[in-house]
Amino acid sequence: MFKGLGQFGDMAKMMKQAQEMQGRVTEVQERLEEMEVTGESGAGLVKATCTAKGKLTGLDIDPSIFNPDEKEVVEDLILAAIKDAQSRAKETSKEEMEKVTSELGLPPGMNLPF
Structure with missing residues (x-):
């Protein structure tokens, strides 16, 4: 089709x-908007779920950790679970984009979208 041009x-x-x-x-x-990843802390006592784009969609807290004297510990566990979920989301997103770049024959490490 483009021959001679x-x-x-x-x-x-x-x-x-x-x-x-x-x-x-x-x-x-x-x-990535539909994929979900789960992060956890406290050996699974707190679990945070987010999309692979990093949007927090759920939080599951084991009721055994609700002790008024340990409020700061619970807060730390919640934050740790959220950070873990977001970290996993970032890694999942990176892996999915790397699949696209390799399928298109682009060099490794090329960040998409540009």
């Missing part, structure tokens, strides 16, 4: 690849 054919090919890449990135970002 020289550099214009190459440019059209690159534009098509860029559009494909943009579509793939959009698909992955939509999937």
Whole structure:
């Protein structure tokens, strides 16, 4: 189709690849909104769930930790679980984007979206 167009054919090919890449990135970002990861602390006494994009969607606290004298401990466990979930979300997001870049033949470590 682009034969005989020289550099214009190459440019059209690159534009098509860029559009494909943009579509793939959009698909992955939509999937990341639906994927859930769970972080925990206190050997599972506190669990935080968030999307792979890092949006907190749930918190599960074992009732055994509700002791008024240990309020600060509970707060620390909650924060630790949330941070763990967000860390896992970031890692999941990174892994999913790396799959896209490798499928498109882009060099490792290329951050998408640009």
